[in-house]
Amino acid sequence: xxxxxxxxxxxxxxxxxxxxxxxxxxxxxxxxxxxxxxxxxxxxxxxxxxxxxxxxxxxxxxxxxxxxxxxxxxxxxxxxxxxxxxxxxxxxxxxxxxxxxxxxxxxxxxxxxxxxxxxxxxxxxxxxxxxxxxxxxxxxxxxxxxxxxxxxxxxxxxxxxxxxxxxxxxxxxxxxxxxxxxxxxxxxxxxxxxxxxxxxxxxxxxxxxxxxxxxxxxxxxxxxxxxxxxxxxxxxxxxxxxxxxxxxxxxxxx
Amino acid sequence: xxxxxxxxxxxxxxxxxxxxxxxxxxxxxxxxxxxxxxxxxxxxxxxxxxxxxxxxxxxxxxxxxxxxxxxxxxxxxxxxxxxxxxxxxxxxxxxxxxxxxxxxxxxxxxxxxxxxxxxxxxxxxxxxxxxxxxxxxxxxxxxxxxxxxxxxxxxxxxxxxxxxxxxxxxxxxxxxxxxxxxxxxxxxxxxxxxxxxxxxxxxxxxxxxxxxxxxxxxxxxxxxxxxxxxxxxxxxxxxxxxxxxxxxxxxxxxxxxxxxxxxxxxxxxxxxxxxxxxxxxxxxxxxxxxxxxxxxxxxxxxxxxxxxxxxxxxxxxxxxxxxxxxxxxxxxxxxxxxxxxxxxxx
Numbered sequence: 001x002x003x004x005x006x007x008x009x010x011x012x013x014x015x016x017x018x019x020x021x022x023x024x025x026x027x028x029x030x031x032x033x034x035x036x037x038x039x040x041x042x043x044x045x046x047x048x049x050x051x052x053x054x055x056x057x058x059x060x061x062x063x064x065x066x067x068x069x070x071x072x073x074x075x076x077x078x079x080x081x082x083x084x085x086x087x088x089x090x091x092x093x094x095x096x097x098x099x100x101x102x103x104x105x106x107x108x109x110x111x112x113x114x115x116x117x118x119x120x121x122x123x124x125x126x127x128x129x130x131x132x133x134x135x136x137x138x139x140x141x142x143x144x145x146x147x148x149x150x151x152x153x154x155x156x157x158x159x160x161x162x163x164x165x166x167x168x169x170x171x172x173x174x175x176x177x178x179x180x181x182x183x184x185x186x187x188x189x190x191x192x193x194x195x196x197x198x199x200x201x202x203x204x205x206x207x208x209x210x211x212x213x214x215x216x217x218x219x220x221x222x223x224x225x226x227x228x229x230x231x232x233x234x235x236x237x238x239x240x241x242x243x244x245x246x247x248x249x250x251x252x253x254x
Numbered sequence: 255x256x257x258x259x260x261x262x263x264x265x266x267x268x269x270x271x272x273x274x275x276x277x278x279x280x281x282x283x284x285x286x287x288x289x290x291x292x293x294x295x296x297x298x299x300x301x302x303x304x305x306x307x308x309x310x311x312x313x314x315x316x317x318x319x320x321x322x323x324x325x326x327x328x329x330x331x332x333x334x335x336x337x338x339x340x341x342x343x344x345x346x347x348x349x350x351x352x353x354x355x356x357x358x359x360x361x362x363x364x365x366x367x368x369x370x371x372x373x374x375x376x377x378x379x380x381x382x383x384x385x386x387x388x389x390x391x392x393x394x395x396x397x398x399x400x401x402x403x404x405x406x407x408x409x410x411x412x413x414x415x416x417x418x419x420x421x422x423x424x425x426x427x428x429x430x431x432x433x434x435x436x437x438x439x440x441x442x443x444x445x446x447x448x449x450x451x452x453x454x455x456x457x458x459x460x461x462x463x464x465x466x467x468x469x470x471x472x473x474x475x476x477x478x479x480x481x482x483x484x485x486x487x488x489x490x491x492x493x494x495x496x497x498x499x500x501x502x503x504x505x506x507x508x509x510x511x512x513x514x515x516x517x518x519x520x521x522x523x524x525x526x527x528x529x530x531x532x533x534x535x536x537x538x539x540x541x542x543x544x545x546x547x548x549x550x551x552x553x554x555x556x557x558x559x560x561x562x563x564x565x566x567x568x569x570x571x572x573x574x575x576x577x578x579x580x581x582x583x584x585x586x587x588x589x590x591x592x593x594x595x596x597x598x599x600x
Contacts, residue, residue: 089443
């Protein structure tokens with residue numbers, strides 16, 4: 001199994017943000033997580049990427065238990081992610097932002113930097129090449145030297161994708177990639193995500209835009225109040241009673 | 255490339271001006287002021303590395319400055335060590351203390367880090383102030399020797415000391431420059447930008463923060479040791495929060511997170527406070543509001559303001575270029591269309 005989460009729970013004081021969720025990400029597929037606001041989707045991502053420690057449960061990546069591994073070590077194993085807000089450094093150019101994405105595959109340190117050793121030259125070059133490669137992949141080569149602050153929202157999202165891809169990941173977690181961009185641009189991002197999977201990556205994404213999810217997702221998990229209420233193909237999820245209730249309100253019962 | 259060349263030229267001119275300064279300014283007082291300013295600059299570069307490039311405001315740096323100064327004093331006067339051995343040991347000792355402080359302090363973040371280090375700085379002040387037998391307490395510490403000769407180089411005159419301090423300043427600036435434009439520097443900036451993002455990009459934030467903090471303490475201790483050998487008298491005041499806030503003022507005025515910031519800010523503020531000396535403590539009535547306005551309108555100081563302005567101009571130029579290109583293409587297209595129409599009609 002590629003990424004497997006077993007009975008994962010995260011408790012913030014009295015709040016159960018993620019409650020006993022068991023879930024698997026299938027390799028080479030687009031796995032989507034949906035759910036109403038506050039359902040625990042982002043917390044779930046933070047648990048997988050290692051920013052939060054789970055209260056209980058285990059996470060395994062490619063058969064290895066990574067539950068106790070810090071976020072930076074998980075990134076080295078091949079788990080990359082983007083954030084809802086892109087977190088980019090607005091006052092720097094796109095390329096300068098993306099170069100750091102490949103840093104985890106380099107090893108030059110403070111002394112290499114001061115003495116400008118061969119290793120530093122080689123690795124700096126490698127980072128720049130990687131940055132150009134991923135910018136080409138996401139279609140931002142033409143704005144590589146522009147300040148991030150001057151980019152459109154969609155371009156910023158693409159830059160954030162590029163940054164995640166520069167880490168040479170196997171699994172990419174995308175947190176609401178289509179939030180705040182228009183339908184045309186959303187289609188462009190859909191294409192990009194499909195391209196990523198065709199390149200051999202595995203994608204797991206959180207998204208609110210149902211049209212997008214229904215179109216590109218291979219499997220969907222639905223969270224509500226931190227609990228998994230449904231899982232399956234888009235078709236199955238669409239017709240699931242519990243999902244309809246979660247989204248349209250359970251007034252029939254209440 | 256042209257920009258880089260121009261910058262090189264500016265830098266060379268500045269260094270030349272600094273080298274020629276004592277030859278043209280015969281006034282010993284100004285040479286003294288300049289030397290002191292250079293020492294502050296080295297300390298402010300230390301602060302800048304960590305606060306400006308790594309994003310953590312350390313308020314313990316005046317304390318580290320004082321440890322470097324007192325360590326040099328104690329090692330030369332009380333232990334009778336040779337000057338340069340004491341000098342190197344003072345810096346390394348302070349750096350070592352920095353490692354231990356960093357290991358604990360870096361478990362906190364943002365405001366909590368600032369508050370924690372403020373306390374560390376104050377504790378250092380109290381230790382220096384109260385440990386009478388070692389530091390001389392409030393009476394101060396006197397008799398620190400001037401830097402010993404290195405071969406034919408003697409540092410007994412103020413002008414020679416000026417050049418010695420300038421040398422160290424240039425080394426610090428050179429290291430900072432190399433660092434900022436390196437993968438390591440980019441790593442620090444990534445941590446400043448967003449620690450969460452840096453973590454998920456596989457960067458060990460703790461290791462990098464510690465390295466940056468320790469190097470920043472090293473720079474500051476170097477400034478402290480130079481201060482001790484230049485002023486040759488130490489009082490516990492140099493560890494006090496007011497010195498810390500002087501450093502911070504220099505950095506904020508010049509530009510936090512910029513390479514030129516410490517030089518610009520230190521020169522400007524020390525020069526201004528000299529000029530406003532006649533106002534005595536009332537000069538703070540001018541400084542306070544000016545600093546507040548500066549932070550509101552130029553959060554990245556004078557150097558940062560200039561950089562932003564340049565970037566804006568560059569962007570405007572680029573947009574203009576794109577617009578003219580686009581309109582030229584449009585004109586060409588409509589010409590083409592017209593000639594095709596004529597050809598059809600004709």
